Amino acid sequence: MLKDITLGQYFPGTTLIHRLDPRAKMVLLFAFITALLMANHPLTYGFVLLYLTVTVSVSRIKLSSLFRGLRPMLFIIVFTAVLNIFYTPGEPLVTFWVFKITAEGIERAAFMALRLIMLISATFLLTYTTSPLALSDALARLLSPLGKIRVPVHEFAMMMTIAMRFIPTIIEETDKIMNAQKARGADFETGNLFRRAKALIPLLVPLFVSAFRRADELAVAMECRCYHGGKGRTRMNQPHMAARDVWALTTSVALFAGVTVLGRLGWFLP
């Protein structure tokens, strides 16, 4: 039940999108978002939408899964759209009381909603097709140049990797302890705020105790394997950019750049 709320769950697979180098996927997402934010014309919008549709269908991620991820964001999307409907100046179509709805407003609201939906969907597509460990590793590698200016990139990456590794474990544990206390009559669902907060004690105390125990065990296990920080550390599975990554990167980035430039300069666009 708690599992249902995990954001950005990973759906293992073997499609082209799954096999792309996580670093390439991250850069692509970044480029995609830039293009999306720069798009300001139905044609450029149409292009990024087409691009997203094609990647989603190649990844074989079900649309229903994608929409499930969107649901928690629905409020923000609707809120943004409504604001845009009412607060865009222009020729009023309908007026009532202090509100007026303009054609420009409707158009802008639709574009804003579409933009948010695409932005969130693209981000989910990355987390759905890339394991959390691969993601944090990729981020660390992309940021590694910062190590030159004494940013502790390795330490941050290790912390992130460990945190990601233990999120499912902790969620599972929370579920288990919650059930164990429910079996003893604990009630997490009713009562006022104060009562509910108090009801969490039987859940939080064992959870913290076990988190510290796990941290201890992990530290010992890491030391037993001679972990001593990032210096001189090599890895067993070296990721490498394959031809498909280079292709995906160059074509996509070129296309996005084209769209952005065209969109901004308005060349050839009516």
Place this chain on the structure above:
Amino acid sequence: MLKAENLTYIYGQNTPFETKALDGADFSVSAGEFAGLIGHTGSGKSTLIQHLNGLLKPHSGRILLEGRDIWEKGAKMRGVRFAVGLVFQYPEYQLFEETVGKDIAFGPKAMGLSEAETDERVREAMEFTGLGADLAEKSPFDLSGGQKRRVAIAGVIAMRPKVLVLDEPTAGLDPSGRREILTHIQDYRAQTGAAVVLVTHSMEDIARVADTVTVLSRAKPILRGTLDEVFSRREVLTGIGLDVPAVTRVLLRLRALGLDVDAGAYTLEDAVRAVKAVRAC
């Protein structure tokens, strides 16, 4: 007393991680019965017993407690939780109070019992689980692993459930710790007349204490009956990677070697008696 009919449960429904943990499983335990539930890891034992007190809602099938469907409209789920006491696997990780006494009192308090009644329940539960009265004021985090586990079991016994369900209560304990826990559970049943459901993957545990056995394999019960009925179907048990208790295997081997010994003994004591009986004649 407690009856589960045709339960189906699927974890992670509509995700790529779908697992059918129960597939048309029946289970029942009558008043005062000591029922063993056995199966290899992942066969669905824990999932099945979490249905018995309503922690999981079956995707199909129903659970009857004293003839009433526990998911019926208007049924009081908390009442079910107190009537069917469930001890999870490794229950020592659920302890949270400052003292052992307070932790055991959590259930009785949730039931809304008076202070005096709660104290009485705590004292009684500690006695049932062989915890000395001097431990009541200690922090549960200062106890040994075996003691912590008994505190957790006492926390459920203190609710005086009519059905006590235990998920692998002897996992990870040494032989004397196992024996001790099983003896305490037997005492609880003998003195209160409660029904007990014991989940385990140890045939020896089952042979020592259970009246009936249900064998679960791949989300379904495949055998059910008295110890004799189930242990006489050795080929079914070995087929799913289980076997009869080790002493019974010794007796069966002796028989195969031509010694006319009764192979229907499942505990060491009974086996010794069976072998002595051969020598006598």
